[in-house]
Amino acid sequence: MTSKSTLFFIFLVFCIGVMNAQKEVECNTKLSFFHEDVKAKKYNEAYEPWLYVKNNCPDLNIAIYIDGEKILNHKIDTSEGKEKQQFIEDLIVLWQERQHYFTSRTPKGEYEAKACQLKYDYKDELGKTQDDLYNCFNAAFKTDSNTFTHPKSLYSYFSVMVNLFDEGKKTDAELFNTYDNINEKIESEIQNYSEKLNDLIEKLESGQSLTNKEDNLKTVCESYLENYALIQQNINAKLDIRAVCENLIPLYTKDFETYKNDAVWLKRSVSRMYHKECTEDPLYEKLVKQYDEISPSADTKIFVATLLIKNGKTAEANQYLEEAYHLETDAFKKSNLAIRIGVILKNQKQYSKARNYFNKALNLNPSNGKPHLSIGEMYNDSAKDCGKDNFYKRAVYWLAAKEVKKASRLDPTLQKKVNEYVANYEAKAPTKQEVFLRDMAGKTIEIGCWINSSIVVPKF
Numbered sequence: 001m002t003s004k005s006t007l008f009f010i011f012l013v014f015c016i017g018v019m020n021a022q023k024e025v026e027c028n029t030k031l032s033f034f035h036e037d038v039k040a041k042k043y044n045e046a047y048e049p050w051l052y053v054k055n056n057c058p059d060l061n062i063a064i065y066i067d068g069e070k071i072l073n074h075k076i077d078t079s080e081g082k083e084k085q086q087f088i089e090d091l092i093v094l095w096q097e098r099q100h101y102f103t104s105r106t107p108k109g110e111y112e113a114k115a116c117q118l119k120y121d122y123k124d125e126l127g128k129t130q131d132d133l134y135n136c137f138n139a140a141f142k143t144d145s146n147t148f149t150h151p152k153s154l155y156s157y158f159s160v161m162v163n164l165f166d167e168g169k170k171t172d173a174e175l176f177n178t179y180d181n182i183n184e185k186i187e188s189e190i191q192n193y194s195e196k197l198n199d200l201i202e203k204l205e206s207g208q209s210l211t212n213k214e215d216n217l218k219t220v221c222e223s224y225l226e227n228y229a230l231i232q233q234n235i236n237a238k239l240d241i242r243a244v245c246e247n248l249i250p251l252y253t254k255d256f257e258t259y260k261n262d263a264v265w266l267k268r269s270v271s272r273m274y275h276k277e278c279t280e281d282p283l284y285e286k287l288v289k290q291y292d293e294i295s296p297s298a299d300t301k302i303f304v305a306t307l308l309i310k311n312g313k314t315a316e317a318n319q320y321l322e323e324a325y326h327l328e329t330d331a332f333k334k335s336n337l338a339i340r341i342g343v344i345l346k347n348q349k350q351y352s353k354a355r356n357y358f359n360k361a362l363n364l365n366p367s368n369g370k371p372h373l374s375i376g377e378m379y380n381d382s383a384k385d386c387g388k389d390n391f392y393k394r395a396v397y398w399l400a401a402k403e404v405k406k407a408s409r410l411d412p413t414l415q416k417k418v419n420e421y422v423a424n425y426e427a428k429a430p431t432k433q434e435v436f437l438r439d440m441a442g443k444t445i446e447i448g449c450w451i452n453s454s455i456v457v458p459k460f
Contacts, residue, residue, distance in 0.1 A: 027057035031064070038067040042076035054094075058101050067100035067107075067239050076122075085125050093119060108146030109157065113153040115290070116140055120156045130167070134160040141181070151188055151227040158182050158235045171252050179239050180268050182351040190225060191332045197221040199304070205366075225367075226413040245278040253283055263295035270303050279310065298327040298337055302344075309348065316366075318353070319346070325357070335364035339371060349379045352450040353428040369407030369414050376404035376421060379451060391438055395445045396428040399455045432460040 037046035050071055054064050072094060075087040092115045099106045116136040119128050137157035142147050148154070161178045164170045200210060200218045210218060252269045259265035270287045278284060288307055292300035301324035308317035321341045328334040332379035342357035355378065358371035379400035387393030401422045408418040437440050440457045446454050 003349075022058055022113075024060075027053045027060050031061060033062055034071075034185070035067055036191075038070055043071045046071050047075070053375075054097075058097060062098070062102050062105055065094060067096050068297040085122075086117060088122050088125060098412050107144065107147035109140055109147035109276055110149065111212070112140035112143060113148045113150060113157075117150070117153045120160070126342075130160050130163045131169070134164055143408065145181075145185060148185070151186075151224070151231045154182050154186060154348075155231040155234060158238065161214050162238050162242070172247055173255070175239075175242065176268070176272065179235065179243075182235065183232065192229050192230075193221045193224045193228070193365050195332060195364055197225070198365060201366050221367075222412060224413075229413060240276075242273060242429070243276060245276055245281070248273055248276060248278055249281050249283055252287065256286070258285075260290055261294055262282065263291070266294060267299060274303065274306065277392065279306065298324040298333075301327065302337070302340060306344065309344070314348065318350075325360075331364050335361045338364065339374075342371065342374060346374060346378055349381075351382060354378060367410060369409070369411035369418075372407035372410070373404050373414070373417065373421065376400045376407075379403060380425060381450060382449065384446055386451050391430055391440070392445060392447070393433065394428060395455055395457065396424040397446055398458065399447060399453060401425040401450070402455065430457075435460060 034050040034053065037043070037049075046067065050064070050068055053060060054068060058064065069091065070090040072087055075093065076084060079087055080188060095106075095111045095115055099108065099111060116133065119126055120133050123129075123133060133156075137153070137160060141157060159176060161170060161175060165172075165175045199220070200214055203210065203214070209307065248269075252273070255265070259269075269283070269431050271290050273279060273281075273284045273287065273333060274307040285307055288300070288303045292304055301320045305317040305320035305324070308314075321344065325334070325337060325341060328337050334370065337359045338361035342354045342361065345351075345354035345357065355375055357373050361368065361371045377400075379396055383393050383396035383400070384394055385393075404418050404421040406423070410414045430438075430440075435457055441459045443457050444454050444456060447455065
């Protein structure tokens, strides 16, 4: 290389270095500008400096992608037609670029699901079919189900599956498998947020105050639990219309030989037939026995117990229920199991034993107020049988109302249902006039039979 060439090369490198340094300064300056505008919600003013930084320094700072999402969402909300479509597509590309430049801070399942949800929300603008949307959600779920957690996206995923099933493009088996995968994911997230909330409740019950961070976490946990409960209810409603015994029995009969050694298939089949009340068909007993033989667990013991109850073998069934409870070791799952056992015993009118299990469930998972509703229902159902006279019997309804009120204190998402229960129970309790005539205001009433409790008569 000649001396002139060497000098030119050095000069070129120097110029490139100067240009890169200038660009970096420009990017940092514009980053500061658009970040301040975004904090002030001045998204239109933020757009141009943000676009410059994204195009010229895409790996400078993750704020490019966090703030960029807010800017583009604003643009989507305030534009129409082709312009709106372009901003939607820009947001999808932005998430892909975030994955490329900030991989460790961009969970694949979460961000792929967000992209699918955006396509779902604007399917008409983007010309997306139900097949397109299903393939998108399904790929995201299979790629990283651990971070595919947003309630809305889980619901949308199942909704497009249902639409394709109704169009004859998906089979019964595909519908049920997708439901099971999504429902198990929801249950996992409910456990996750319940355990976090239980720690906070335990701190509050010990007389301590929550920090601001903990108080915010409590609000987040309660919000997610409410949303998961809502979408679980909605996807169950969608499935219930389509998963009827007339469909389940021939499907599971046909597939039994193929999957009879598959514990997951047996669990899902038995559970669905149980919850859809297909238990009278001989196939149910066949599935239960095979499930218990292949993979004995707390779950299988519950199903065996239901068979024994159906055959009138109550004492033997109770032994299986007790065995099931002791087999489970995970506290959250044990709590749910205690509720299942409590409901079975409640349906058999073994109220005292049922209450014991509901109380066990409350001790294991204090953030779940539903056991209080079940105990209140049993008090309500027993009112006519407990009490020495009509006034005392109807006083049981006060006890029932008192019990269900505990549910909403633990779980605010149950407030609406609690209000309905309380209104019903208090309407059946003694009136203000009856309390006055009996001179009972403020007195304590002892309630016998299995309830074995007391209630203070209200002072109206």
